[in-house]
Amino acid sequence: MKINLLKSALIGALTFTALASSYANAHARWLVPSHTSLSGDKAHYVMIDASISNEIFAPDKAYRPSTEGAEYDDKLLMALTPGGEQVTDTIRAYYLKRKNSAAVKLEDQGTYHIAMTQKPMYMTFYKNAAGERSRVFAKKSDANLPKDASDITTMKMISTVDTFVSRNGTSKPALLGVGLEISGDTHPNDLFVGEQARFQLLSDGKPVGEGIEISILKGDTRYRNNRGEVKVTTDKNGYFSTTWQQPGLYLIETSKKVEVTEEGVDAGRYALFTTLEVAPE
């Protein structure tokens, strides 16, 4: 009996981990900026598209505005100025069924860090009477689960979906400070084919440790049969490197388990989806 309990708990834990990581890898979330480098005296606008899709950078599912039935959401996106202040102008992201689009005004010189406003997302995994696994987007306390549900676990996830845009030169991008994000030696708006980029993965503003796998995926996967994902791993200081083979937009994707001490939450995870542009030499 004891062994069986242990066994089922173990299987449950394994399945949960598998589900959790497959969730993290299942649907990519991304931003696409109309420009990553701008020059000139007048203030610039940059257009940001946001969507969730498996065909990278081809929009599929938009984020629903927080107000039911609204045509836009002013809180979906946020931007940090080169000085690290949050942009105070309204960033109105229109809900366009398959994507959300917003124009962001850039008035300062340097690099803006543009991101989706980070909100914790709760997922509850369970097994129904027939033994089938399922999941709902709610904490177990709020979830409307079948009466005979078993193996119930709730995961809290915070995703970073971000990109960088520089106006009249680059500056060290301001950090979000929460969740995962890249920092490090190479400027995210100074990427060229044939050159090596070296980034540091941060979690809540601090370097992550060794062994976190990062996927580097070139966009336009719709137009090729092989996704050609490049996988790299962080070193003990959280650094990872890659040498760009082709110009284009890339999605940097990773996730990491985090400790959560929140009532009713069994596991925590951070995910990262960073869009970078690589220029031809």
Add this chain to the structure above:
Amino acid sequence: MLKPNIFIAAIVLLTATLFQSYGNAAELEIELTLPDLNVQPYHRPYVAVWLETPQRKHVTTIALWVEKAEWFKDLRQWWRKAGKSAANFDGATGATKRPGTYTINWNGADLDGKTVVAGKYLLNLEVVREEGGRDYTRVELDLNKDGKITIDGTNEFSQSFVTIKSQ
């Protein structure tokens, strides 16, 4: 209109500055050809010529043929190295040019008038045309040695030459 003593002083000062700047400097003569492309519409290209250290640090911009600052960023390699500060290019800026062969003379000084120390550098050439293509190349050169380098033509510039006159 100038008073004679001020005029003389100005000439003396100018002469002194010239000697200070050009005294020991190597010089470059860059013969750049922009091809006559049979395309419609044709927009005159933006052109940047600049020197970098072998570690690819911007030393000085030698020539920048441009119109609107809004499109400076399209000279991607030049922009990332020199675009951040107008002091990096203000003295080297000129209007865009029609197809033809142009000679750019560089007097061995950076835009502050300081002689660039003789040694090895990378000469960068970037040409980008609105509704057209972009080409970028860089060649190694040694300001200590006389020589002539041929830069192979691409789509946006034709075969071009760099003559080095060491001191």
